[in-house]
Amino acid sequence: MNKNVGRVRLLLEEKNLDGILIHKPENRRYISGFTGSTGYVLITKTDAKFITDFRYTEQATVQCDGFEIIEISSTKTITDVINESVLPRLGVEEDFMTYGEFIKFTDKLVETDMVPLEGAILELRSIKTPYEIKNIEKAAGIADEAFKYMLEFTKPGLAELDIALELEFFMRKKGADKLSFETIVASGARSSLPHGVASNKIVEVGDMVTLDYGCVYNGYCSDMTRTIVLGKADDKQKEIYNVVLKAQKTSLEAIRPGITGAELDAIARRIIDDSGYGQYFGHGLGHGVGLEVHELPHINTRGDVPIQPGMVITIEPGVYIPDFGGVRIEDLVLVTDSGYRILSKSTKNFIELAI
Ligand SMILES: [Mn+2]
Structure with missing residues (x-):
């Protein structure tokens, strides 16, 4: 399994971020090892969370060793998880997030500003392990x-x-x-x-x-x-x-x-x-x-x-x-x-x- 949590965590310092939220499939796999089609990786200075729904919690538990697995549903959404984590500056994939997600995040996030990652994960990925x-x-x-x-x-x-x-x-x-x-x-x-x-x-x-x-x-x-x-x-x-x-x-x-x-x-x-x-x-x-x-x-x-x-x-x-x-x-x-x-x-x- 290939995990690059450490490499990603360095970006928190570099870009003055409190967290990084990833859901582009290749970036998500690069960081967590998860091969499924739905889920978010949330990396903070202290935590590595993998957030997905019922269909994928079991798979994530196997593949995302070292991650805290969080199950979301219609009553507990991704924005709830981010709000609980209290992340003033959250790096997001501005080139992958849809406009619909952007609207939802803008509406629901309480104390979090979204900061574009500007391809930082893609740059990390350009140098192979x-x-x-x-x-x-x-x-x-x-x-x-x-x-x-x-x-x-x-x-x-x-x-x-x-x-x-x-x-x-x-x-x-x-x-x-x-x-x-x-x-x-x-x-x-x-x-x-x-x-x-x-x-x-x-x-x-x-x-x-x-x-x-x-x-x-x-x-x-x-x-x-x-x-x-x-x-x-x-x-x-x-x-x-x-x-x-x-x-x-x-x-x-x-x-x-x-x-x-x-x-x-x-x-x-x-x-x-x-x-x-x-x-x-x-x-x-x-x-x-x-x-x-x-x-x-x-x-x-x-x-x-x-x-x-x-x-x-x-x-x-x-x-x-x-x-x-x-x-x-x-x-x-x-x-x-x-x-x-x-x-x-x-x-x-x-x-x-x-x-
Ligand atoms: Mn070619």
Whole structure:
């Protein structure tokens, strides 16, 4: 079980708060270990409370070891619990709380002012604990096994959806909780769609096929992309692949503590620009990965935070040419004290699948 109460408690001091109320599912799980769908975590200087309703009290008692479990109902609500605790300044998730909750809290809280946490929990989550890294590595390992299998499975005549379904079934049989996002299988001209979720399209000889997928293991996500060709590649397909691979490897090799996401993005972008394909790389270079498949840090032009050991990020440049096709190559990477370690180990050699 992964609990980060101590890390969160430091924020009380830092932000001059009396309590922190969390209910975004990934933040709640990060702090308490709770995997259910409803509940609040309330952290104060002295207490760690898990507040939920009848459906989840038993589960919370098992999962939220070290927490006081409080059951709420129609007669004892979350605002009653907060009022009992007397918390003049309460940190809340302003980017997750609904307007309805805001109105209710404003109306019912007696001596409590709500203070926006401004993404503080998301920032904490961007640096992974060894427990988290182990789980992400496991998710990445399942995805690697799946890639090998998909190279055997994929053949002309299958629909993209057949490929996506087989991929999901394989990963779940290997122990994945679920997919980390809807699998992208984009073939032929559709491969120019950066987020082309699998469709009814039949994959054909000569198609480039982009597989972008990941699974969740013990709550933690993986994310990887490979592009292959069915049969022999033509010269333009090879050229684009090599440009993207060079951008991917060069930006990857620049990873070290202190460099920013924007600097990494610029390294990849310059290579693609110099090759003449700059206009076809319209998205950011990468993103953080953890309990969510897209989380901090930003690895794009907005990424002004120096990256730190323990962050897990993707590096995924791409070139997408309308009516022709596209290539994206994505690795999942752990930032280490001395540089980086790649967690997605599938080959990046250009694969011309024998058919
Ligand atoms: Mn990604």
